[in-house]
Amino acid sequence: KNEVEQSPQNLTAQEGEFITINCSYSVGISALHWLQQHPGGGIVSLFMLSSGKKKHGRLIATINIQEKHSSLHITASHPRDSAVYICAVHDGNQFYFGTGTSLTVIP
Amino acid sequence: DGGITQSPKYLFRKEGQNVTLSCEQNLNHDAMYWYRQDPGQGLRLIYYSQIVNDFQKGDIAEGYSVSREKKESFPLTVTSAQKNPTAFYLCASSIEGSDTLGYYGYTFGSGTRLTVV
Numbered sequence: 377k378n379e380v381e382q383s384p385q386n387l388t389a390q391e392g393e394f395i396t397i398n399c400s401y402s403v404g405i406s407a408l409h410w411l412q413q414h415p416g417g418g419i420v421s422l423f424m425l426s427s428g429k430k431k432h433g434r435l436i437a438t439i440n441i442q443e444k445h446s447s448l449h450i451t452a453s454h455p456r457d458s459a460v461y462i463c464a465v466h467d468g469n470q471f472y473f474g475t476g477t478s479l480t481v482i483p
Numbered sequence: 484d485g486g487i488t489q490s491p492k493y494l495f496r497k498e499g500q501n502v503t504l505s506c507e508q509n510l511n512h513d514a515m516y517w518y519r520q521d522p523g524q525g526l527r528l529i530y531y532s533q534i535v536n537d538f539q540k541g542d543i544a545e546g547y548s549v550s551r552e553k554k555e556s557f558p559l560t561v562t563s564a565q566k567n568p569t570a571f572y573l574c575a576s577s578i579e580g581s582d583t584l585g586y587y588g589y590t591f592g593s594g595t596r597l598t599v600v
Contacts, residue, residue: 378525380525409589411591416593416594417571417573417593417594417596418591418592418593418594419573419575419591419594420591421589421590421591424589462525462526464526470528470541471526471528472525473525473526473527474525475523475524475525476525
């Protein structure tokens with residue numbers, strides 16, 4: 377069993393739709409990251425969360441420590457949001473990575 | 484601009500040959516990491532280094548070797564002992580090892596796709 381589970385694995389949306397990607401984890405964590413992997417392979421860190429909620433532009437990330445669950449929301453989705461989104465948690469010693477959610481936004 | 488540079492982007496290797504993947508960072512980060520990504524799987528840790536001249540095995544270190552002679556550089560050698568080396572390899576770095584996580588404290592390179600032919 378993976379320490380980090382993401383859903384859905386694949387997601388196709390129409391431009392403008394509100395998107396939610398979910399992440400559940402089973403380890404005690406010090407922080408959770410949402411990462412974005414572009415088609416070329418490069419990864420950028422979108423958010424680091426240890427509690428509550430963060431917002432950057434059209435992206436919102438929330439975390440519920442008690443329920444061991446985080447969500448990444450994209451408002452007014454755009455084709456340039458098409459990428460793989462990876463949830464990663466850190467337990468104080470190492471990272472555990474989800475397998476990613478592949479998002480395709482259709483114009 | 485600060486960042487991590489991985490080279491080359493694509494690499495082809497014949498079976499039985501060793502190959503070295505380059506990772507350089509100018510972020511003044513203490514820790515550096517190598518991950519392997521396979522289709523349908525999460526990133527898996529190969530090796531990490533929290534300080535110059537010291538490194539530790541990750542979950543899948545067999546068939547790989549690393550060195551950390553300079554803070555800026557953490558090359559990964561894929562040896563002929565690695566049974567299934569075809570994969571996407573990502574290098575990352577972080578500030579003050581794994582206990583410090585700022586918003587920009589964990590940075591990834593753009594990756595190297597290795598194919599064994």
